[in-house]
Amino acid sequence: MPQPRVIDEFSYLAVSHQRKTQLRYKRDGKCQTCGEPRVTKTHCLKHALAVRRRARKNTGVTRHNKSLTDYITLGIVDEFTHLPIYEFEKTQLRHLRDGKCRFCDDPLVTKRCCLKHAKAQREYARKRNGCKRRNKNARSYRAAQQLKEAA
Numbered sequence: 415m416p417q418p419r420v421i422d423e424f425s426y427l428a429v430s431h432q433r434k435t436q437l438r439y440k441r442d443g444k445c446q447t448c449g450e451p452r453v454t455k456t457h458c459l460k461h462a463l464a465v466r467r468r469a470r471k472n473t474g475v476t477r478h479n480k481s482l483t484d485y486i487t488l489g490i491v492d493e494f495t496h497l498p499i500y501e502f503e504k505t506q507l508r509h510l511r512d513g514k515c516r517f518c519d520d521p522l523v524t525k526r527c528c529l530k531h532a533k534a535q536r537e538y539a540r541k542r543n544g545c546k547r548r549n550k551n552a553r554s555y556r557a558a559q560q561l562k563e564a565a
């Protein structure tokens with residue numbers, strides 16, 4: 415039984431049948447190799463890892479960038495994984511969701527940062543604004559005072 419002919423924008427391209435299938439998978443958000451849902455730009459989880467393993471072997475690279483596949487290997491696939499933003503922005507979003515500092519894994523003291531980073535941010539903002547007066551109502555300042563009193 416011959417397969418029914420698919421007529422679409424790729425049908426008349428002068429490329430192999432295999433290549434057309436790849437292009438269709440690509441268009442439909444599927445893995446280029448097997449047609450499963452994608453987790454990277456071109457591949458499903460299984461094939462993304464396979465491609466990466468092969469690439470590593472070929473180039474002999476032992477150290478590598480933290481890419482999406484690393485996060486998948488680590489089991490971090492969540493609502494942010496597929497967003498078209500940088501990995502560091504995703505990490506920040508995850509930290510915010512989990513009540514962690516944007517810059518490190520410490521718990522939040524202000525809305526976005528741990529004590530250390532809140533202070534750093536405030537110093538930076540003060541320098542930028544040329545502000546000399548300390549805002550004693552700042553949450554980070556109050557938190558620092560409380561810690562001092564507790565110590």
Ligand SMILES: [Zn+2]
Nearest residue numbers: 445448458461
């Ligand atoms: Zn696949």
Ligand SMILES: [Zn+2]
Nearest residue numbers: 515518528531
């Ligand atoms: Zn921090």
